[in-house]
Amino acid sequence: MDARSPGFTLVELLIVMGIIAIIAAISIPNLLASKLNANETAAIATIRNLVSCQAQVGVTAKIDADLDGKGEFGTFLELSGAVGVRQGFIAGPPGASDFSRKGAVLYPSPLSALFARVDPNGFATKAGYAFMIYLPDAASPAGFVHETFSAPTAGFAGGTATVGVDASEAIWCAYGQPLAYANTGNRRFFTNHRGDILQSSNDVAKMGGVGAPILPNSAFIGSAITSPTAIGTRGGDGDTWRSAN
Numbered sequence: 285m286d287a288r289s290p291g292f293t294l295v296e297l298l299i300v301m302g303i304i305a306i307i308a309a310i311s312i313p314n315l316l317a318s319k320l321n322a323n324e325t326a327a328i329a330t331i332r333n334l335v336s337c338q339a340q341v342g343v344t345a346k347i348d349a350d351l352d353g354k355g356e357f358g359t360f361l362e363l364s365g366a367v368g369v370r371q372g373f374i375a376g377p378p379g380a381s382d383f384s385r386k387g388a389v390l391y392p393s394p395l396s397a398l399f400a401r402v403d404p405n406g407f408a409t410k411a412g413y414a415f416m417i418y419l420p421d422a423a424s425p426a427g428f429v430h431e432t433f434s435a436p437t438a439g440f441a442g443g444t445a446t447v448g449v450d451a452s453e454a455i456w457c458a459y460g461q462p463l464a465y466a467n468t469g470n471r472r473f474f475t476n477h478r479g480d481i482l483q484s485s486n487d488v489a490k491m492g493g494v495g496a497p498i499l500p501n502s503a504f505i506g507s508a509i510t511s512p513t514a515i516g517t518r519g520g521d522g523d524t525w526r527s528a529n
Contacts, residue, residue, distance in 0.1 A: 323412035323469045327460045328483075328528055330410060331475045334417070334458050337363050337394040338477070342453070346390055349373045349381035350449045356381070357456040357477070358390075359417055359431040359438075360408045365393030366400035367435040370447065380422035380446035383438045406430040406441065407494040412468030414494050417458045418442075418509065420451035425508040428500035442497065455509055459502065465492030472521075473528060474503040480513060484523035491521065 338357050341347055345355035347362060347369045361367045368386030373379065399408040399415075407414040420426035421443030429443040440446060457476040462469030465486065472491060474482040482503055491498070501520035504511040514525045 319412075320469055323462070324471055324473075326411040327413040327415075327469065327471075327473055328481065330413070330415060331458065331460055331473050331481055331528075333395070334363075334415075335475055335479050335481075338456055340394050341390070349447075350379050354453045356447070356449065356452040357419060359419070360395070360399045360402050360415075361431055361435060361438050362390060363393065363395035364397055364400040365389050365391060365395075366397075366402075367438050373449070374422070374446060376422065376449075378422050378424060378451065379449040380444065381449050381452075382440055382446050400434070402431055402434050402438075403494055404433055405494055405497050406432050407497075409463060409494070412463050413460045414463055414492075415458060415460045416498050417456065418500050420448045420455045420509045422446045422448040425510050426451045426455070427507070428509050430497060430500075442500065451509075457503075457509065459498045461486070461498060462492040463494070465490050468492075472502070472523070474513075474525065476513065480515070481528040482513065482515065482525040483528040484519070484521070484525045486523060488522040 341358050342355040347356045347358050349371055350373055362369050368389050370381045370383050371387040372382040372384030398410055402408050406416050416430055418428040418430050421429040423444050426448050427443035429440050429447055432439050432441040455477050460473040470486055472484045472486045499521050501507050503514050503519045503525045505514050519525050
């Protein structure tokens with residue numbers, strides 16, 4: 285009687301391995317696409333939330349470096365309660381502010397503590413995306429300035445490296461881009477004080493990561509923060525910007 289142990293033949297093992305390879309080839313790209321879509325959807329939600337947070341801070345005038353009773357828009361560090369609001373006032377014209385002196389911390393903070401850490405280039409990150417807020421600087425016409433580093437070494441970079449007090453009562457903008465292009469996301473997103481939510485396919489710029497600050501006029505026609513936004517046309521980054529779904 286043949287008492288050989290039961291088992292798989294080499295042919296059967298090869299067949300099983302082939303089936304597994306086929307399943308993996310089909311499912312892995314779908315999983316990646318689903319992850320990219322989820323990250324981009326979350327990025328749009330974050331951009332929308334920033335609009336609400338900035339509107340809240342502007343109306344309540346809790347950031348008011350020149351003490352004129354008109355609220356100024358904030359940075360990630362201020363909106364998340366990571367640092368006291370800027371009160372370092374520099375007389376103009378135009379007047380400016382910075383973090384050389386700080387007031388009270390916003391409480392309750394309108395923005396999640398997830399944004400309480402900002403890297404040296406001014407990025408806050410969440411769910412595969414890197415976000416940056418730009419405020420108007422103290423030039424005329426106003427350029428772009430962004431926060432840099434986290435508490436207690438918070439500062440500003442770009443433009444005059446100070447915030448234009450009067451201009452920041454009316455103007456701000458923000459971008460979101462994937463931490464790794466084509467890996468954590470494809471599209472870039474933009475919003476501003478008007479509540480515009482724009483997107484670009486990022487096919488031309490292919491921007492991603494936190495290695496350098498986002499080109500500030502990426503979604504603008506012109507070089508100033510007061511320039512028209514590139515709705516339905518090419519922005520400063522070479523990509524066409526359209527309303528986001």
